[in-house]
Amino acid sequence: MTAPHGTHPGPRPRTVLAMSRETRDALRDEGAFTLLQQVTDLDPGLLVTDFADPSAAAALTRAEVLFTHWGCPPLDERALAAMPRLRAVVHAAGSVKHHVTDAVWGRGITVSSAAAANALPVAEYTLAAILLAGKRVLDSARRYRERRSPYPLLPYFAGHGNHHRVVGVVGASRTGRRVIELLRPFDFTVLVHDPYLDEAGAARLGARAVSLDELARHSHVVTLHAPELPETRHLFDARRLALLPDGATLVNTARGSLVDTQALLTHLAPGRLDAVLDVTDPEVLPADSPLFRLPNVVLTPHIAGSLGSELRRMADHAAAEITRYAHGLPFAHGVDPRDLARTA
Missing domain, CATH: 3.40.50.720 (NAD(P)-binding Rossmann-like Domain)
Structure with missing residues (x-):
């Protein structure tokens, strides 16, 4: 500038x-x-x-x-x-794409954005979602509410928890980098995928750069922070969603179009995957969408950003x-x- x-x-x-x-x-x-x-x-x-x-x-x-x-x-x-x-x-x-046109740049007008400030609450929401996913809070609360009596916790939590779990961050955007920063005090292994980030850059962030398919295969939680572009539409389609391990959680605070909603439903309905969705495609969802009813889905109305x-x-x-x-x-x-x- x-x-x-x-x-x-x-x-x-x-x-x-x-x-x-x-x-x-x-x-x-x-x-x-x-x-x-x-x-x-x-x-x-x-x-x-x-x-x-x-x-x-x-x-x-x-x-x-x-x-x-x-x-x-x-x-x-x-x-x-x-x-x-x-x-x-x-x-x-955050984004200026909705109102800043080529005419602004053509006239030499300078532009500033508070995207960096808006990234923080999104990253905080994401951190909370990751930690709660590891503790199976949504399902535990549902079970406790329904049973109203103790149930065997040790076998229930086998394979879960937040110690040495793998978090996959898709997109080293302002928010993606903030998420990685907030994850540093915890005992997570952090994978990151971004086509503009090399291995050395990822290492400086405290993460390991991997392909998107490798990230999907090995992550217990996948969190999306990529931009909405033609090439990122349905980044997580039927094929890539199938790569996620059983019991994994998908967190989306970026844009709903990054995920094929119908394909995701085929994994959410039988309980193979969990999801925390602050954005959806379409947004707003139809009133009869199964996402409103599934017990393994946290659905919020685009609140992760600044409010x-x-x-x-x-x-x-x-x-x-x-x-x-x-x-x-x-x-x-x-x-x-x-x-x-x-x-x-």
Whole structure:
């Protein structure tokens, strides 16, 4: 990244919010604008949900920085025409693919993302899922609830537990790397697969680089952190799911399309595999999906990423980026358009 271009009339660049109203209200409820208002010329009451809205025209004309979040409209040529002074887009969430278009790069506008901040709660959710899977918490709770009496624990837990178990991490993305980092204090063997990561790079992370099929064959828990790309669709298809050992758990906090849902069901229904699914394909699932009923499936509605108080972390991350911009420094977490073809 090169330093953001343009001159600044002062240390507080004029900044406009562009996101859904629901997102803005959630940020305000969590006090996420406190630091932002200290470093920018910002009116939290002024919200743009449509770049063609005449009532926003004056504010957009003066905007130097666009503070974006979930629900930001696309920044296409027409939208940018309304913002002649725009020099930077600071996204207080993860992927910018939903709103940053080629027109942004074509005009030389710099872009920052809080993807690194959003990776932490996803990694924390994943760590919890891995640890609970090893202790068979879901099935144990179900059995205890149904029996309401003791049952023989030693034979039940044979072959399970979290000591010297193998965890396979698919994708050395920001989140994948965070997961590997969080796994270090535990007695796990960590395998990783990423086409852009070599053996030396994996070793530096504390993992062993393997092929995807080898990872599937040897992992007690497989956790997915690859981007949604044409080549990653159904990365875990019928053939690869069949490679997973009996009793293995598949954790997906990335994108539902990475897994062939119907193929996964053929392994979940008889209880051969377990799954923790924060994302599905489709999302949302049909109301009659068997995934809602299977006792060996934890199904959550895309909650692994930042929510509640975690929104404040992303907003503070974005505020720090705007501070760097205001002082003529390059973004610490700038988005390189050349990376978008292989990232989330």
